[in-house]
Amino acid sequence: LAKTTQPISMDSYEGQEVNITCSHNNIATNDYITWYQQFPSQGPRFIIQGYKTKVTNEVASLFIPADRKSSTLSLPRVSLSDTAVYYCLVGEAAGNKLTFGGGTRVLVKP
Amino acid sequence: NAGVTQTPKFQVLKTGQSMTLQCAQDMNHNSMYWYRQDPGMGLRLIYYSASEGTTDKGEVPNGYNVSRLNKREFSLRLESAAPSQTSVYFCASSETGEKLFFGSGTQLSVL
Numbered sequence: 392l393a394k395t396t397q398p399i400s401m402d403s404y405e406g407q408e409v410n411i412t413c414s415h416n417n418i419a420t421n422d423y424i425t426w427y428q429q430f431p432s433q434g435p436r437f438i439i440q441g442y443k444t445k446v447t448n449e450v451a452s453l454f455i456p457a458d459r460k461s462s463t464l465s466l467p468r469v470s471l472s473d474t475a476v477y478y479c480l481v482g483e484a485a486g487n488k489l490t491f492g493g494g495t496r497v498l499v500k501p
Numbered sequence: 502n503a504g505v506t507q508t509p510k511f512q513v514l515k516t517g518q519s520m521t522l523q524c525a526q527d528m529n530h531n532s533m534y535w536y537r538q539d540p541g542m543g544l545r546l547i548y549y550s551a552s553e554g555t556t557d558k559g560e561v562p563n564g565y566n567v568s569r570l571n572k573r574e575f576s577l578r579l580e581s582a583a584p585s586q587t588s589v590y591f592c593a594s595s596e597t598g599e600k601l602f603f604g605s606g607t608q609l610s611v612l
Binding site for chain 2: 425427432433434435436437440478480487488489490491492493494
């Protein structure tokens, strides 16, 4: 399974764009890249998933370079409610040993 | 849609006591998982079940047992609770593409 490395924490201000990069140097051919958001006292919540290039939904964008050895989650115009821990997860489909890294604690300031 | 339901939400045990954490999903997912999260830390995989009738160890299986009772239910048992097992326990399920759906967690304290 591909090990992931993320920054431990990031600070930002309301209205700014937040970019979190995850390194996964030994990603396998069949692996997807998935990002989760976790608020205190809650289970993680799916944000976005991709395999290559760029994926965008109503919440975030995910940029994946051609070599797939890293990925960047982009949160546009963050608000205070985006303060959370963000996890990058790399692995193949359901039924496998899906392990989380340490996550990135994002603090959005007014 | 209930999604993934965990019971109980809170539990206090004395060292040496046993208990079972229950998890049920109504999304007809094949795969289910148990994670623990210690205060201020990330999630660690305890056990997982790829499909009904199969279970496998995760990163931290010692001190736990699991049962995949049927496709909907995946329980986690602590046979002899220890203070080191004080944590929040999350159950999750998944079908394809690694998208996990999590329950709201069980906060367990072992005194």
